[in-house]
Amino acid sequence: MRTIAVTMPLVWLAWLVLTEWVPMFPLNDLRADNRRERLGDAAVNYPIPLLIAGGIALGYQASRIAALVLCLLVLAGHVASWWLPYFGISTAAQRESYTRDYARTLKVLPVQGHVVVPDVQHMAVGVLTLAMTGSTLAVTLTR
Structure with a gap:
């Protein structure tokens, strides 16, 4: 399980x-005008999974707990960024x-009635x- 837990943040x-x-349009909609924003997002987001994987790999209970806290923060951010707005809280x-x-990207969920x-x-x-x-x-x- 430890190998999976170290690998998942890297995936x-x-x-x-x-x-x-x-x-890879329509999976994503990369444009020159959003490159700077993507660089900023990368600077914030990319270290997080490395910290999670490192915390698990270290093997100390405290580092695993820290990794779990980071995971929970990532999960909360995802819910706040996508699922709350989908259900009308944005x-x-x-x-x-x-x-x-993201308006032009590929979706499988119902769009009607959702901003x-x-x-x-x-x-x-x-x-x-x-x-x-x-x-x-x-x-x-x-552990």
Whole structure:
């Protein structure tokens, strides 16, 4: 389980890098005008899975707990960024960002009646986030 728990954050990171830098329309909608924002997001987001994987790999209970806390923060951020807005709880900034950056991307959820709809790219992030959190929780509880 420890190997899975170390690997999941790295898979999560690889997915982010792939979808944020490799054009794959309609999975993502990379444009020159959002490159600077993507660089900022990368500077904030990319170290987190490395810290999670490192915390698990260290093998200390305190480092595993710290990794779990980071996972829970990532999960909370994902829910706040995509699922709360999908169910009608969003800020003007979220709606504007969604319209600008994700309105043309691939979706499988119903769009009608929703201002913000998680696209396939971010649904995969959610699944990977759950897997990362679950494997980290399992390792933290079994040691």
